[in-house]
Amino acid sequence: MLNPADEHFVATLAQSLPEGTIRAPEPRHLEEPRSRWAGLGGCVALPRSTAEVASVVRACQAARVGIVPWGGGTGLVGGQVMAEGPAPVILSLERMKAVRGIWPSENVLIAEAGAKLAEVRAAADGAGRMFPLSLASEGTCSIGGNLATNAGGVNVLRWGNARDLCLGVEAVLADGSILGGLKRLRKDNTGYDLRNLLIGSEGTLGIITAASLRLVAPPPVTGAALMVVEGPEQALELLALAEALAPGCVSAFELIHRTGPDFLAETMPDLRQPFAEPPEWLVLVELGLPHGLSAAEMLEDLFGQGAEAGLVSDGLIAQSESQRADFWNLRENIPEANRLIGAISSHDVALPLSELPGFIDEAGQALAAMGPFRINCFGHLGDGNLHYNVFPPKGAARADFAGQAYAIKELVHDIVHARGGSVSAEHGLGRAKTGDLARYGDPARVAAMRTIKAALDPAGILNPGAVLV
Amino acid sequence: MLNPADEHFVATLAQSLPEGTIRAPEPRHLEEPRSRWAGLGGCVALPRSTAEVASVVRACQAARVGIVPWGGGTGLVGGQVMAEGPAPVILSLERMKAVRGIWPSENVLIAEAGAKLAEVRAAADGAGRMFPLSLASEGTCSIGGNLATNAGGVNVLRWGNARDLCLGVEAVLADGSILGGLKRLRKDNTGYDLRNLLIGSEGTLGIITAASLRLVAPPPVTGAALMVVEGPEQALELLALAEALAPGCVSAFELIHRTGPDFLAETMPDLRQPFAEPPEWLVLVELGLPHGLSAAEMLEDLFGQGAEAGLVSDGLIAQSESQRADFWNLRENIPEANRLIGAISSHDVALPLSELPGFIDEAGQALAAMGPFRINCFGHLGDGNLHYNVFPPKGAARADFAGQAYAIKELVHDIVHARGGSVSAEHGLGRAKTGDLARYGDPARVAAMRTIKAALDPAGILNPGAVLV
Incomplete structure (x- = not known):
């Protein structure tokens, strides 16, 4: 059983760390976007270094106090808020946000966990490179949270999810040891893949403090289109056409039912919408091509082939960056419209x-x-x-x-x-879907997960109640 | 301590399985390509189903007998041969080689572990798709071994290593439980990443029996060139030029020192060599492009830009499939020449x-x-x-x-x-590099690896002496 982060524990912890590291939680540390849970927290720890993270973990380990790792607070399954049980220490990485280094010729960037996704993307852009992970919450979410939850987003089709964009992690394990894994290597077959075990473990096996990330060369020629399809079946056939026309160059392929534009019209009437009357089903397709090709021509080809095959009845090809931005605004604002409804x-x-x-x-x-x-x-x-x-x-x-x-x-x-x-x-599973794991999870897999959790965090201090209960 | 697979154990095991499943090891089960170790084995088990693999594992677990999983026998670090200790059961997947299904529209193929890499590639080709993992030993190595060792090869630059090409695995764990993970999904964030923990664990955490694999659309336009560079520095600058010209479309970029062609001339004098006098340093570059571009033109551009920048002094652009094959033959025969020398x-x-x-x-x-x-x-x-x-x-x-x-x-x-x-x-580490892990491995990482091994295989029956000693 865990103990609460009570006044005595918090005071002792505060004394062992630089002033200002241990504070009272702010409301943002106790909320989550869907307002389904209200978090508990005896304090929030705001370490400035990996060594300070390790100190917090060791103190919690010694006192059997739970730790809830906190990134940007944007998670949708309650992984960042513990609503019941003995009050934990909320461990926020928000002051560890340095980009430790960038190696454009290697396509590598090393960032601390608290760096916002938008900051990582901007750092890559500044070096003529691209970090392809792209989510609506990029201005708030942190790269540590992205990795802890194996975030996805709109460019997974082409460049993979957070897991696929990470070369290595530095992390603090439940015993306070620091796992050093920030190599700038594409290939390293020296033992078990602890990087991927930590990625997606939602802070229950270790706290990611920094990561070595994979950058890519941004496609020199890009373009986007909205195409009206009869339904999901036709959308899939259109995707197959797109992949046949431009194999490996389809950067995004998003499906939009008209409920989305309808909700936007209802909640954000000022948002510019591409279609006066939203069609029942739309796809948003983005291409990223090598030099020497025209995205508009290829999207016209796609439209033509799609129309000929009876898949597409109408469409808009972005004629400018601002029109492309409009298409993406439509897509990226749907989650907020959902929240408002x-x-x-x-x-x-x-x-x-x-x-x-x-x-x-x-x-x-x-x-x-x-x-x-x-x-x-x-x-x-x-x-x-x-x-x-x-x-x-x-x-x-x-x-x-x-x-x-x-x-x-x-x-x-x-x-x-x-x-x-x-x-x-x-x-991820967070606290919202632990029951689903029990209901749908492969029994041998769930048993192996429990074995690993018990071995790496025997006292259960790391994000109690998340993933496994 | 483990027990040997002695006559009594082997006889009992044989009786519990269909006739012909348990046999005496053949020489190939006890050899490895570099002839540094001679393997031990009380018997070889040749199961035809995952359930039979589980039976073998349960029997070994009960009797504390070691198991050495065996794929195609091509590993270069001794992971497939146990040279000392109590004779193990060699568990060969060679009779489990079915392609269980192929879904071209989903870019997914499910194969059993014993399928040869070449067979998996051929099955993908037959469906108009490509399985990009490409190794010189593809005719002998098995997909199970490729995954157990996280194999690489010549196309990792573009499509990743075995890990990146696997969507899920079915495996038998040390307790005989069967982990079912053959989903045809790109995204699945329901808990710990056991797939990647098993991939690259070299049979020490579980025995992969089947895998769900990711296929890609083959690039419609391909081409290859050999270019003469002054040294590795210039080769890297040429790679950067290639990636800038055709971002994401460089399928392979191989460095070849003249020792390779010299060894080929010495050991395989009949092999057709592209250069009469081998240059000191060569690169072999392969492009895979969308429709509408010419690979030869783009390689000429690359050569021109490389020459202008003082990086490239000579080169050959393949004018036919047979010339392209010659270039690759040069590269792919170097390991065999090395072996002969x-x-x-x-x-x-x-x-x-x-x-x-x-x-x-x-x-x-x-x-x-x-x-x-x-x-x-x-x-x-x-x-x-x-x-x-x-x-x-x-x-x-x-x-x-x-x-x-x-x-x-x-x-x-x-x-x-x-x-x-x-x-x-x-x-991988196999048995050749366990000392290197101790010497160079991050201590917290090695400790966590030991904790996981002890938790998932407490008796140490799975591939004893490999990875961790």
Whole structure:
């Protein structure tokens, strides 16, 4: 059993560290974007170095006090807030945000965990390189949090998720030891892959303090288009056409149901929308090409081939950077519109590509039988990753349907699982989906996870209640 | 302590499995390509199903008998042969070689561990797709072995190593439980990354029985060239030019020192060589481009820009598939020539790209001070991965220098380590490099590896003596 970070513990901890390191938590340290949990915290620790992180961990280990690692606070599954149990130490990496080095000729950048994703991207840009991880929350989320949750976003199709963009991590383990892994290497087969074990472990196996990141050369020729498709099946066929036209050069391929533009019109009437009357289904496709090719021509080819095959009925090819930005604003503001409307239940699911249309049909029909819900289905089609969120009918409030939230979630996740999918594609398990792991997880896998957690963190001080309960 | 797979154990095991599953080991099960170890084995188990693999593991677990997993036998660090200790069961996956399914529209293929790499590649080709892992030993090595060792090869620069090409694994753990992980998903953030923990663990944490693999669309336009450079520094600058010309489209970038062509002339005089007099340093560059571009034109551009910058003095652009094959034959036959000459010490090292030229200089000078050795330095420059092999002077035999082998290895590895490199880039640790892990490994990392090994395989039955001793 863990002990609370009580007054005595907090006072002792504060004395062992430089002044200002241990403070009272601010509201932002106890909140999360969906307001489903209110966090507890005896204090917040704001270390300025890896050695200070290790000191905090050792003190917590000795006193059996829990630690909740905190990055930018943008996680959607409650991994950053502990709502019950003995008050933990909230360990925020926000003062460790240095870019320790950048090696453009090696395509490598080393950043501390508290650096914001936007700062990492800007540092890469400044060196003529690109860090491809791209999320709507890039101005708030931290690279440490991105790695701890193996964040995804819109460019996974081409460059992979956070895991694929990380060459190595420095981390503090539960015993206070510092794992040094900041090599600037593409290849290193000297033993077990602890980097990937820590990435996606949501702070339950160690605290990532810095990372060696992979940069890429930005594609010299880029372009984007919105294309109107009849449905998800046609969207997938259009994706196959795009990949055949420009193999490896499709940087993003996003699916947008008209509920998204409708919600935007309702909540952000000033946002410029590309279509006066939103079509039922849209895809947003972005290409990144080598020199010597024209993105607009290739997108026209794609449109032409798509129209000929009966897949595409209308479309817009961005004629300027500002039009391209409009297309992306449409896409990137959908999560905020969702938040303003207020979902009854939100789902971040992945399916085998060929199961996507069947899932959308089946889940839509099953939900229609339950009630007059509005469904916003959008996301990273190229990755098989849908954000499938269920809302009350227009005029009703989410609170009126709170009693159905669990049943809706179970219904959606059961269909996903039956079709070989995942109930957490890119958000992680946090505290929201620990029950799903028990329900859907492969028993041998869950048992091995428990064995590893017990071996590396026997007292269970690291992010108690997250991932495994 | 482990027990030997003695006559009684083998007889009992044989009775519990279908006839023909348990046999006497053949010579190939006890050999490895460099003839440094002769393996032990009480028997070889040849299961035909994952359930049979689990039966073998449970029997070995109950009797505390070691298991040496065996793929294609091509490993270069002795991971597949146990030369001392109580005779183990050799568990060969060679009869589990089915391609269980292929989903071209999803770019996914599921194969059993015993499928040869060439068979997996052919199955992908047959579906209009490509499995990009490409090694000289593809006709012999198995996909299970490729994953267990996180194999690399010539296309890592563009498509990553075995780890990056695997979506999920099915494996048998030390307790005989079957981990089911064959999802056809790009994204799955439901807990710890056991897939990557097993990949590269060289059979010491579990036995991979099948894998879900990532396919790609083959680039429609390809081309290759050999270019003569003054040295590794210029080769790196040429790589940067190539990446700027065709970002993300450089499929391979191999460095070849003239020792390679010289050894080929000595050992395989009939092999057609592109240059009558081999240049001191060559690079082999391969591009894979979208439709609408010409590989020959782009390689000419690269040559022109390289010549203008003083990086390239001569070159050949493949004018036909057969000339391209000749270029690759030159590269792919170097390991066999090395084997025929007989190295005193072979090294598979990775360095930060900008440290490569300094390493080659420093190691060359240090070795010259030790003796009149011939050095064959070649490999995957784009990945920072060199195969740096040290040979006796012409006319002398490797046996004459056996006493210096350890000192040579230590010298090379010390320089690599001091420059932030890795002493095993793509071959793994096996039994050859366990001492290097102790010498160069981050102590917290090695301790965490031991903790994980002890937790998942407390009796130590899985590949005893490999990776960790």
